[in-house]
Amino acid sequence: MEKIVSLCKRRGFIYQSSEIYGGINGFWDYGPLGTELKRNVKELWWNTMIRQRDDVVGLEATIIMSPQIWKASGHVDTFSDPMIDCKTCKGRFRADQTNEIPCPQKPGKMVSECHGEKTAPRAFNLMFQTYVGPVQDESAIAYLRPETAQAIFAQFKNVLETSRQKVPFGIAQVGKAFRNEVTPRNYTFRSREFEQMELEFFIKPDEVVETISGRVAGAVDVGRADLLVDPDAQQRVPTAPQPNWGWEAWHKYWVEERIAFYEGIGLPRTTLEEYWQKPEELAHYAKACVDILFKFPFGTQELEGIAARSDFDLSQHARFSGKPMGVFDEELRAAWSKLDEARKAELSKRYYEARLKYLTKMGVEPAKAEKEAKEDAAGLAKGQYIPHVIEPSAGVDRLILALICNAYSEVTETDGKGKTETRVILKFHPRVAPIKAAVLPLLKNKPELVRKAQEVRDLLRPWMNVFYDDGGSIGRRYARQDEAGTPFCVTIDFDTLGEKPELKDTVTIRYRDDGKQERLAIGELLNWLLPKIR
């Protein structure tokens, strides 16, 4: 891991934030190469999750929102770590880490062993707090969002009404989130400011699917074989979503989609693990949650969680805002009217029970909960329901770190004089590589070579990120590009200029991963490169 951290600094992938001022714990900046890598990953996610689909749209909400949102989501009350204060040394420590943290005054002892007088554990909220407006009082308190998801729920109705989407459909967002972690660690893996890529995919409750389609297809019916990646085409062969899919099928679908995404940007399936949370690990509102883990050098850790969150979030915002979050579905209304009474009773009962369970858990008093759940179930006949949601939630920064860890490799070479050198190759998938092609004139001081190389650069540049480099020996320039993870080097030499007439207007393509070279006509270059980097 140390080598990776050192490479990241040395090549401008990642710097410590505010480094010249001694840094700020838990904050990291991306340098030129890191920024391009991150942009590529976010762009590929956006393209895959939104632009290539008919059923997902984007949202870009603010980081500071009404504090009511975090009351509804539960973050104000429960998004906290237990902390103890030491009255002797004035330190504050995570209650569950007192055995690991040395006492600031007597570092030979752990906090749990020292003689300082400590308070009982108290909840320390992880949201960063600020004040909006000129007066700093209770009413002006606001938070930096600890996740991007809640804005999607808060704007669900606006998006539904303005985007010509119908359930099932999704709303996706990419953006910064903030958590005042007590102990940021593992480099950029757990930092206080980070970026998320979240999709909330809204689906019909199973009772609604059953009403409309007669039966609900579960996860087993999705047909996993169809969801494999075609290794030749390097492309997903997706099962098209079906109207009879229930939440299990949708959940499974998104797990497969997301794994295929990671494979498609160069994380082999063998570096990933799929962890299905056990019933006792699930949040109380979740029906299932799958973590996609990556084998980091510091341990196997989560890249993404894909949760089936029921109708919890929309229900909470409906209760806290007083604004209805249900949708109307003509198909449901029509199908319901054709059900026989026994089916109506059975489906109503199931829907009622689910709603009652939610309301009861939220502390709504029994009589009120029963009344509300009854009203909710009666809504089915009118074509009304509250959508459920599947949430694939990924962390950008940890994905960047996974890509760098996975790409990192070393090669040891011995030169003609017997001198041995170990150097780094970052074997990024060309799709995410910060630089797609380096354009290199063999010599800097031959104007014809330089002119031709600049022509090639200008030919490629509108279509991809290219790097022009004329400094140093060609071998050193190749090595520099290997370290930057550039998959292809394009060299312009005297043959390009026609020294060997049969090679006129051809260039050398040099592959990063094995150093092999081949000759290609400039006229074919763009069409040769484009499919490789897209």
Next chain:
Amino acid sequence: MEKIVSLCKRRGFIYQSSEIYGGINGFWDYGPLGTELKRNVKELWWNTMIRQRDDVVGLEATIIMSPQIWKASGHVDTFSDPMIDCKTCKGRFRADQTNEIPCPQKPGKMVSECHGEKTAPRAFNLMFQTYVGPVQDESAIAYLRPETAQAIFAQFKNVLETSRQKVPFGIAQVGKAFRNEVTPRNYTFRSREFEQMELEFFIKPDEVVETISGRVAGAVDVGRADLLVDPDAQQRVPTAPQPNWGWEAWHKYWVEERIAFYEGIGLPRTTLEEYWQKPEELAHYAKACVDILFKFPFGTQELEGIAARSDFDLSQHARFSGKPMGVFDEELRAAWSKLDEARKAELSKRYYEARLKYLTKMGVEPAKAEKEAKEDAAGLAKGQYIPHVIEPSAGVDRLILALICNAYSEVTETDGKGKTETRVILKFHPRVAPIKAAVLPLLKNKPELVRKAQEVRDLLRPWMNVFYDDGGSIGRRYARQDEAGTPFCVTIDFDTLGEKPELKDTVTIRYRDDGKQERLAIGELLNWLLPKIR
């Protein structure tokens, strides 16, 4: 303006943040169409400013940084509005707006006229403040960045050392910034959370250029005629930067580049104004500043400022961090050694005086300032200097608003029955349009039409954002796309299927701006569309 605000909500360009909770003043969300529009603009900026150039690299720094950065930049001390408190009503008001703000208790009177007992004006800092880490004390105070620029200065040395760039070169960043405006206004124009696109372009001080090139080319020498946009090619014909450019030439160059950018994304020159700040309006460290203004419905207001900021920022961070911010330039060292003594003395003196002026203004005591300035000037002989900077700083949100205002147009049509209808067309440049092409099967209930239309959708989708719509009459679908600003509609009809054999596999292209239609072979579609949207 009201019509524009209403359209933005209705079509999902812009929503009020946290609307279901009554909103939060000064915060705005982007809906599906607004998000795509904003992404396109940011992507075009990134492409133009970084990827299409050899001399600019990107950075992505954190929003929360060391508070020292804001001490060095001056924001902690001076980024404030004067506020008065009313002891009677407990309100807080901007001291310069008491004539415009009604008294909360007696709204018939303005704050300046009411009888409330008021405090003297006090500075109210516009930075949002928070605490990092578990303990909320002085040492934990941090700020949300009020601009993206400072991170670039703080990371200047890291980028210089890891990116193979040499002065002149630039570092660019796109990202959120926050200002706790007392009076957010003009829709999204002045909001509390906003996004910036900033470039810091580092150049040699004029004394260094003069040493190396013999003379300094000023603004007049840039050759404005070369900087015009070619209206046919819709592309910039830039003057290539020259080694002998001084700060005035570089400043002028960036002003022209930035105006060309706005023209290139569809803001006609006639909608823009160029305002050269008067000497008395300039910040004390600025040598010049040009505002690029757009004629908004609520007034002509700033989109971007392009400032020549001297070496102020790097100098401040050098003093506050104790880390040197100078660069070494072998060319300078070599050139200096060839100067005659008189030239050396003259250039040294000019550099010394500029440094002394800066240090004196910053309150460094005279003896120390003289000593430091002398050392700085002595650095020239060793090839050392502190770069100056040109800063084109643009606001994303106000640009989005400008693009929407500029695109907004209405058309009134009378149908066959004499019924008149006024509808909206958003005439976005295809480059920024959220949707590039809508794909429309003439009828929804003809499987062959639908299948063919989906083929066309899948043909275009990897290359651009397309929208598939089969709902409602074709006229209504066209109208919906006009309102969304989609430049091209592609209609699949019975001729496409071969009803007229000579039209088999052709589609109708319908233009947004004039409703004209033409016929095009599906095989030609992609190559026809791509140059129009790029």
